[in-house]
Amino acid sequence: MSPIIKHTLAILAIVAGCIVFSVTLVRAVWYAPEEGVFSVPTFFSPFSSTTKAVSTPDSWPVRLSIPSLGVAANVQAVGVGKTGNMAVPTNYTDVAWYKGGTSPGHIGSAVFDGHVDNGFGLDGVFKHLGDIAIGAHILVTTKDGTTYTYGVDRTEAYPYDAVPTDTIFHSDDAAHLVIITCDGVWISGKKTYDHRLVVYATLQ
Amino acid sequence: MHTTRISASAIVATALLLSGASLAFAQTSTTTGTTAGTGATSTAAVVSAAPVASVTTTAATGTKSTVVTPNTPNTGAGGEATTNELLLVASALCVALGATYLFRQRVTR
Numbered sequence: 050m051s052p053i054i055k056h057t058l059a060i061l062a063i064v065a066g067c068i069v070f071s072v073t074l075v076r077a078v079w080y081a082p083e084e085g086v087f088s089v090p091t092f093f094s095p096f097s098s099t100t101k102a103v104s105t106p107d108s109w110p111v112r113l114s115i116p117s118l119g120v121a122a123n124v125q126a127v128g129v130g131k132t133g134n135m136a137v138p139t140n141y142t143d144v145a146w147y148k149g150g151t152s153p154g155h156i157g158s159a160v161f162d163g164h165v166d167n168g169f170g171l172d173g174v175f176k177h178l179g180d181i182a183i184g185a186h187i188l189v190t191t192k193d194g195t196t197y198t199y200g201v202d203r204t205e206a207y208p209y210d211a212v213p214t215d216t217i218f219h220s221d222d223a224a225h226l227v228i229i230t231c232d233g234v235w236i237s238g239k240k241t242y243d244h245r246l247v248v249y250a251t252l253q
Numbered sequence: 254m255h256t257t258r259i260s261a262s263a264i265v266a267t268a269l270l271l272s273g274a275s276l277a278f279a280q281t282s283t284t285t286g287t288t289a290g291t292g293a294t295s296t297a298a299v300v301s302a303a304p305v306a307s308v309t310t311t312a313a314t315g316t317k318s319t320v321v322t323p324n325t326p327n328t329g330a331g332g333e334a335t336t337n338e339l340l341l342v343a344s345a346l347c348v349a350l351g352a353t354y355l356f357r358q359r360v361t362r
Contacts, residue, residue, distance in 0.1 A: 052358075056355070056358065058351075059350075059351040059352075059354040060355070062347040062348065062351035063347070063348050063352055065344075065347065066344040066345065066348035067348060068344075069344040069347075070341055070344040070345060070348070073341055073344065077330070077334075129323045130323075130326075132324070133324050134323055134324040134325060135323040135324070135325065135326040136326065137327065145326070149321050162326040162328050163328060164329060164330070165328055165329045165331070166329055167330055167331070168331070168333050168334060169331075169334050169337060170334040171331075173328070209325065212324075212325045214323070214324065214325060217325075218322050218323070219322070229328065230328045235329075235331065237332060240327075240330075240333070241327045241329070242329045242332070
């Protein structure tokens, strides 16, 4: 092999190695956003058209905190991912709020999600969500500066393919808050955990 | 002999790199969630062809309304830790091998 080819291979190895290293590090620590996220159309619920408020940007949440767990995170408004799932935050420290649902403080379900861990297995924002106690407070601050306090009613763990999405996204008897994160054991073939941990809370 | 060994190392490193790169890009696609909503029989996770899990449109007294129920989110990536760590090690090895070769070439001149 000529010295030029060897020299070229060496440079190629360095450049490609740097690219793969940096891409892997960024995706594992920062997390790439979902592609093809569809924005959710504005809609009025047929279940409570007289009480459900249409969310305006000022009523969108910007901050969520759980004092008992030491969670204090920024909130990203998200829609639906390309696979039909509620979208997730673009990093492991923020929380996502489903903007197709109810905004905090109003009748209906304000649904949030967040990562349990990152690509290296390090703690995500909701790593310790399973330790939340019944009655613990969850505080949500909206863009207009209003803070709503929710009290935890119950926590449930469902198999990832048997989650009661209607209950989670369409509870209209009171002002609810729902937090979803992953739980259980990793399924390699499906690249997901086998359970979803869901925390239900009601406005105090 | 010495040069042959270095060349062989570079070739092996490049092969590792290419396989690692294909793995890294393969991780950009995920197949999660189900195509069904509440109460449906569990199905194998597939990439849904439709952007939403279920859409219900009702018409009452001349008013149309659409309810969107997404599937649950996929909020974890810890199971890919081993793969990510191997990718980092392999790519760092490639960089180290290439840099070592270039440094030696410069020294021997």
